[in-house]
Amino acid sequence: MSRQRLKNGASELQAINRRRDIHRKTIPALAQAGPVSVWMVLFVTIPMLYIIYVSFMSRGVFGDVVYEFSLESYQTLLDSTYFKVIVKSLQVALFTTVACLLLGYPFAYYIARKPPEVASRLIMLIMIPFWTNSLMRLNSWLLLFQT
Template sequence: MQRAWRERIETGAMLAPSVVLLVLFVLVPLCVVAAYSFALRDPYGAVLPGFTLDNYRELFQSVYLLVFVNSFKLAAATTVLCLLIGYPVAYFIAFRAGPWAPALLMLLLIPFWINFLIRISAWVVLLGRGGLINQGMLATGIVDAPVGMLGTLGATLVGMVYAFLPLTVFPIYAALQPIDRRLLEAGADLGAGPATTFLRVTLPLSLPGVLAAALFVFVPSMGVFAIPVLLGGGKEIILGNLIVQLFLEFRNIPLGAAVSVLLLVFSGIGILMYMRALRRVEAMK
C-alpha cells in the first residue's frame, strides 16, 4: 500500500509542472476568451461586464457566414493538395529512399528552424513581378510579360501547401514505416499488381497516418493569418483575418472572442471526427 502511494506521489510530482503550465497558459486564457465572448461592449470599444448571446447571433449574418465558408474552402483545398503531394513523398521516403531516408526527413525539418514569417515573406519575393519565377518564365519564353501572381488564391494556396506539407509527410511516413514488407511481397506472389497491392494493402494500413495528416493540416488552416495577408493580399477574409480585424481594427473584442470560440469548437469537432474515423479504421484491421 505504501509503495503504491509513493508511486502516485512521485507521478503527481513529475506531472505537476506540466499541469500547472497547462492550466496557466492554456486553460485560463481559453476561459478568459470564452468569458469575453458573452460580454457587452460600449460604443467606444470597451468591454463591459454582463452576459449576452448577441455576439453569437451576429455571427449568423451573411457577411460572417461567407467568412466561415471561405475558411472551410481554403482549409479543404489546402488539405487535399497536401495529401496529394505529401503521400507520394512519404511513400518514397519509407519504401524507396533506403539509407537516404534520414537525410530527406532532415531536409523536411530544416524549414521549421527558420521563422515562419521569414519563410512566407520569401515567397513574396519569389512570386513577385520581378521575382525569380517570373524571371525564369521570361527567360525561357513561357510568357512575354511578368505575371501578377501575388494577391491571388493560387499564391495563397502555394504558401499554405508550403507551410503545412511537412505536417502531412511525417504522420503518413510514421504510418508507412512499420508496414511489414512481407505483406507487399505476399500480394505480389498472389498475382496482385503494384496498384492493387497499394489499394488493398498499403493504403488501408496507412489510413491512420492519412487521417492524422488531414487533421494536422485542416485545423490550423482554418485560422491561419499571415499567409492570406502576405500572399493573397487580404482579399479573401478568413477566420484568422477576421479575428485580428475585430480585435485590433474594429475594437470589438466580444465579437472577436466569439469567433475565436467557434474556431475552437470547429477544431474540437475535427478532433472528434478524427478519433471516430480512427476507431473505424482500427476496427477494420
C-alpha cells in the same frame, strides 16, 4: 499455521513489489508530462476559457468589454458578410487539410521505408522551411523594434 503466514507474507511482498513497479513507471511519466500539462493549462486552456467567457459579454461604446451577458456577438455571425467570410475560411481550411494529407502521408511512408541515415536527411529537408520561417520572423521583429 506457518504455511498460511508464508502465503500471506508472499502475497504482501507481491503487493509491495507491484506498488513499487507502478511508482517506477508513473513517476518518470509524470515528470515528463507534468510540466507540459501545467504549461498547456496556464497558457492555452485558461486563456481559451477567458475568451469564451468574454465572447458572451456585451461591448461598450468604445469597444471595451462590459461584463453583462449578451448573445449579440453570436447574432452577428449570422450576418451575410460575416457568414460568407466564415464559409470561405472553412473552404480554405478543408482544401489545405486535404492537400497536406495527400502530400504528407505518401512522403512520410517514403521516409519510413528508407534507411535511418537517408531518412534523417529527408526529415532535415522538411525542417529547413520551418527554420527559415522562424529566422525570418525573428528578423522582422528585430527590424520592427529597432530605434
